[in-house]
Amino acid sequence: MARLTEQAIVDSFLELLQEKSLDKITVKDIIESAQVNRNTFYYYFQDIYDLLEHVFQEESKTFRSEAKPENTFYQECLRTVNFFLEHDRAIMHIYHSKSQDVINRYLESATSYFIGNFVDQAAQGQGLSQKGKAYITGFYTDAIIGSTLRWIEGRMPGQKDGLMRTFSQSFEATIHEMIQAYVQGHPLEED
Secondary structure, three states, rough: HHHHHHHHHHHHHHHHHHOHHHOOOOOOHHHOOOOOOOHHHHHHHHOOHHHHHHHHHHHHHHHOOOOOOOOOOHHHHHHHHHHHHOHHHHHHHHHHOOOOOOHHHHHHHHHHHHHHHHHHHHHHHOOHHHHHHHHHHHHHHHHHHHHHHHHHOOOOOOHHHHHHHHHHHHHHHHHHHHHHHHHHHHHOOOO
8 A cells, every 4th residue: 555655646746747847846736636645745755856866766776677688789778768758748847957967867877787788798708807897888878878868958859769779889889899999908907
């Protein structure tokens, strides 16, 4: 029952975010929509910003738990932005608020997680140190996050599939060269 109540609050919040900006939503709006009382809201969340953090933390956990080793880079890119597409107006309202950083943290968490897995696979037997893996994962993560944020802002034309394919093709075309360049440039580096 408690999990259902918490989820009702989350769902109501996301529905409200589809309709209006984050700074226009009140706890009263949420409790009326979720049909719970104020004490129930505060039992689960300190305030609206705590609720917002919770939404993205849970989505990050879901993203990781639903990872499949057989997925391609392209499929993982799509999974990263699916939450954004399902809640497109809510994401825009959050993006244009003072809480934009929750979007950045989610993207960082999801993207670095799946890219790290692909870097690990590509680096097998290549002599790449953990420091090198971290650098290369960060490099691709930053590139994809930057492009994704430009896409969210509307400064990067194109459809979702085309953009995700471009990310995938760029990674696959350069990952082995990136690993070789790092290993050659850091020959004495140890884990």
